[in-house]
Amino acid sequence: MSNFKYILYDKQDAVAVISLNRPETRNAQHEPLLRELDQAFSLGEKDDEVRVIVLRANGPSFSSGHDIGSAEAKEYHKAHPLKPGAEGRYWSEADKFLGLTRRWRDLPKPTIAAVQGWCIAGGLMLAWPCDLIIAADDAKFSDPVVRMGIGGVEYFGHPWEFGARKAKELLFTGEFIDAQEAHRLGMVNRVVPRAKLDEETLALARKIAEMPPFALAMAKKAVNHTLDAMGQREAMEAVFSWHQLAHAHSQLVSGSAIMGMDAQKMKQKSGTA
Ligand code: ZN
Numbered sequence: 001m002s003n004f005k006y007i008l009y010d011k012q013d014a015v016a017v018i019s020l021n022r023p024e025t026r027n028a029q030h031e032p033l034l035r036e037l038d039q040a041f042s043l044g045e046k047d048d049e050v051r052v053i054v055l056r057a058n059g060p061s062f063s064s065g066h067d068i069g070s071a072e073a074k075e076y077h078k079a080h081p082l083k084p085g086a087e088g089r090y091w092s093e094a095d096k097f098l099g100l101t102r103r104w105r106d107l108p109k110p111t112i113a114a115v116q117g118w119c120i121a122g123g124l125m126l127a128w129p130c131d132l133i134i135a136a137d138d139a140k141f142s143d144p145v146v147r148m149g150i151g152g153v154e155y156f157g158h159p160w161e162f163g164a165r166k167a168k169e170l171l172f173t174g175e176f177i178d179a180q181e182a183h184r185l186g187m188v189n190r191v192v193p194r195a196k197l198d199e200e201t202l203a204l205a206r207k208i209a210e211m212p213p214f215a216l217a218m219a220k221k222a223v224n225h226t227l228d229a230m231g232q233r234e235a236m237e238a239v240f241s242w243h244q245l246a247h248a249h250s251q252l253v254s255g256s257a258i259m260g261m262d263a264q265k266m267k268q269k270s271g272t273a
Pocket of ligand 1: 093154247
C-alpha cells in the first residue's frame, strides 16, 4: 500500500483501490488532494498488473466538492497565489479541474467509482469521469453552484449524465437527487446497500479484470470517442469558458469569484448542514 497524505492507494490483485482520505472535510478537494489523486491514478495506469482502478472514499460521504472553506485550503492558496485578473483562475482551473478530470476520464484502463453519502458539485467531477458508478443506497447527488453565480462545475457533464431537461432542473434548483433517481436517469450503473458498497464494487472490478486488457481499453476508447464525436469534448470546452466568464463577473460585482460563498454558507443555503 502506498500512502499519500490525503488519499490511500492499495492493490488487491489486479485491482487498484484509491481511497479519498479526508473524511473530516467529507473529502473536500483542495489542490494537494487532487495532485495526489492524479499520482495515484498514474500508479494504477503504469502498473501492468493493474487491470481495473476503483475510486472510493473513506467516511460518510464520497465528496462534498471543491474545498472552499478549510483552513488548510486557505493556507495553500495564500502560499500559491494566482496571477491577478481572470488569467490566474483560468489557467489554474483549466489544469487542476478540467485538465485532470479529462485525463482520468480517458485513462486506458476501466475505472469504477463507489459513491456513498454526499456527492456534491466537485464530487461529481470525480465520479463522472469514471467509466462505471456504483452508488450506495444513501448516495445523494447535486450541483448547487448556480448559488455561487456559476452555471455549473468545471467538468460540464450534466446534459450527458441527466438528460437536457433534468440537467436544467437540477442546475436551476440546486436540488439533490438520490441514488434511485440517479439510477433511473442512467447516471449510475447499480445501487447497492451501503454496507455492501465496497464488496459489490470489488466483485465487479474483479470480474472486469478477467477480460483482455487491450480489448477493454479499445471498448472504453470506442465509447468515449463516440461521446466526443457527438460533441461532448467541444461542448465542455465552450462551457468552461463561460464558467470562467461567470467567475470574472462574480469578482467584478461582488469582489469574490464565488459571490462570497464558502462551505458554511453553501451548507445553510442547500440545507445540508
Ligand atoms: Zn471554477
